[in-house]
Amino acid sequence: MDQATKAEDIQSEDTWTVAGRTFRSRLIVGTGRYKDLEETGAAIAASGAEIVTVAVRRVNLSDPKAPMLQDYVDPKKYTYLPNTAGCFTANDAVRTLRLAREAGGWNLVKLEVLGPPPLLYPDMRGTFEAAEVLIKDGFEVMVYCADDPLAAKRLEEMGCVAIMPLGAPIGSGLGVQNPAMISMMMEHITVPFLVDAGVGTASDAAIAMELGCTAVLLNSAIAHAKHPILMARAMKHAIEAGRLAYLAGRMPRRMGADPSSPLTGLIR
Amino acid sequence: MRDVLTLLLNGENRQFETPAHGLLSVLGLLAELGLDMRKVAVERNEEIVPRSRYAETWLASGDQLEIVHFIGGG
Numbered sequence: 001m002d003q004a005t006k007a008e009d010i011q012s013e014d015t016w017t018v019a020g021r022t023f024r025s026r027l028i029v030g031t032g033r034y035k036d037l038e039e040t041g042a043a044i045a046a047s048g049a050e051i052v053t054v055a056v057r058r059v060n061l062s063d064p065k066a067p068m069l070q071d072y073v074d075p076k077k078y079t080y081l082p083n084t085a086g087c088f089t090a091n092d093a094v095r096t097l098r099l100a101r102e103a104g105g106w107n108l109v110k111l112e113v114l115g116p117p118p119l120l121y122p123d124m125r126g127t128f129e130a131a132e133v134l135i136k137d138g139f140e141v142m143v144y145c146a147d148d149p150l151a152a153k154r155l156e157e158m159g160c161v162a163i164m165p166l167g168a169p170i171g172s173g174l175g176v177q178n179p180a181m182i183s184m185m186m187e188h189i190t191v192p193f194l195v196d197a198g199v200g201t202a203s204d205a206a207i208a209m210e211l212g213c214t215a216v217l218l219n220s221a222i223a224h225a226k227h228p229i230l231m232a233r234a235m236k237h238a239i240e241a242g243r244l245a246y247l248a249g250r251m252p253r254r255m256g257a258d259p260s261s262p263l264t265g266l267i268r
Numbered sequence: 269m270r271d272v273l274t275l276l277l278n279g280e281n282r283q284f285e286t287p288a289h290g291l292l293s294v295l296g297l298l299a300e301l302g303l304d305m306r307k308v309a310v311e312r313n314e315e316i317v318p319r320s321r322y323a324e325t326w327l328a329s330g331d332q333l334e335i336v337h338f339i340g341g342g
Contacts (some may be wrong), residue, residue, distance in 0.1 A: 030342025040340055055341025056309075058278040059335065064302040069338050085341050098316050099336050103309035170342070217341025 010247060016214050017024055018192045019108050019140040019161040021079065024047035025050045026209065027239045028081065028194070029260055030219025031073055034228065040062070040234045041072035043222055046232035051079045053217065056100045058165035075104065081142065083110040097134060107133070108161070110196075111218075112144035120170045122146045128154070135159045144196050147181045149188060164217060167208060168198030176211070183211050202231075202238035209242025210250070228238050276332040295322040301335075308337045 015022050029049040034040040052073060060066060082100030084093035090113055097109045113126035121247055122145050134141050135158060138168060142162035143155050152163045165185060168174035176182060176195060186193050192214040199205050199218040208216045218240060225231035270288045275297075284294050284300060298305050310317045311334040317325050327333075328338050 031340035032342045034340060037340070053342055054338040056336050057339045057341075058310055059303060059337050061278060061280075061282075061301055061335070068307055069340055070307060080338065082338065083341055095311065095314065099309040099311055099334070100338070102316050102319065103307070103336065103338060223342075 011172065013135075014243065014244065014247065017125070018142065021108070021216075023050045023079075025236075025239075025268065026215040026243055027205070028215055028217040029222060029232070029235075030083075030217070031055075031069060032085075032219055033223040035194075037067055037069065037072040039228060040069070043228040043232040044073055044078070046229045046236070047222065048236040049078070049220055051081050053081045053083045053219070054100075056082055056084075056096050056103070065119045072250040079108070080104055080106060081108060081110050082106065084130075085114050087112070088114055088116070088123070088126070090126045090133070093130040094133050094137075097139060098137070101139070107138060108140045108142070110144065110164075111160075114170075122166065124148065124151050128158075131158055131160055133156060137263060142192075142194075147178045147185060149181075152185050153188055156189055160191065162192040162194060164194040164196035166197040167195045167204070170197045171224075172198060173200030173221060173224070174198055175200050176207050179211055182208070182213070186212055205235050206238040206242035206245070208263045209239055210245050212246050216238075273327060273331075275327060276330075276331045278335060280332070291326045293323055294325040294327065297327060297333075298322065298335075306325065307334050321333050 015024050025048050027047055027049045028051040029044055030053045031040050084096045087093040087096055088225055093111060093113050111130055113123045113268050114120045116125045124146055127145060131141055131143055141160045142164060143160045144164050145151055145155060147165040156163055167176035194215045194217050195208040195213050196217040199221045205216050222228050222231045222235060273284045273286060273292055275282055284292055313332050337340055
């Protein structure tokens with residue numbers, strides 16, 4: 001087998017599995033904050049994502065025939081990952097996901113219990129409480145959490161199926177502010193490990209993947225770009241580029257030059 | 269004469285007439301509201317109502333109902 005074919009094979013066989021489901025795309029995208037549902041559908045298609053996060057909210061009873069997300073983002077084509085965005089207590093998160101399971105029939109969920117604005121930082125006490133109840137109740141919990149190695153390990157031991165620390169606060173677009181801690185946390189986690197929150201542009205997503213993350217979850221970076229569909233494409237490529245760079249293994253850093261051209265055979 | 273039920277529906281007090289045969293079910297309520305039952309989920313007094321039981325879950329005045337669906341979210 002030639003070297004180019006071997007490289008192709010490494011790439012084509014590169015999949016990841018969460019809770020028994022296997023995916024090719026390492027980008028999970030949110031479906032919120034778009035201009036309208038049509039743009040949501042187009043951006044998600046451009047991102048190449050196979051999993052999308054969705055929120056659970058009260059139906060607008062005054063307009064029961066309003067178009068719904070499912071009409072633009074087909075649940076048969078994408079894996080819906082219901083979230084608990086906006087839940088500030090464990091009880092609210094558990095109620096929300098029980099409703100989501102009834103609405104969609106899915107056990108795979110994203111748990112987030114948040115502290116107050118302006119940081120919306122993960123409330124780890126609430127997160128532990130909710131994770132315990134949900135796991136007992138048969139849910140497969142992908143969990144948003146602080147970049148705290150002990151908390152992450154504990155969540156994994158409880159049975160969470162993916163650990164998803166923040167790179168920076170939700171919707172901040174500040175990028176991965178904690179690359180060293182993300183790398184150190186990852187060492188001790190065996191389930192899928194994702195950066196969730198903080199990504200602002202394509203290079204941020206690539207950095208998360210170069211660090212060795214299984215995948216990246218983002219929403220605002222695409223939805224709040226001036227041209228969301230272009231940014232969705234950029235993210236798709238950045239995730240792939242970062243993943244390939246990780247698989248390739250980067251060159252060592254050195255403090256000084258090391259010329260690429262031979263220093264012998266020079267003209268005199 | 270038909271009874272009137274008062275339900276706390278998604279945080280608002282709403283009144284519904286019971287049907288001629290006497291009782292209003294979750295299924296009947298969703299039909300009355302014009303909602304597609306395949307796209308929503310219902311919680312009654314903080315307990316999930318499984319879809320398979322909509323037809324036999326009877327509502328009483330004072331019940332608190334949450335009717336939700338999926339929307340865009342991150």
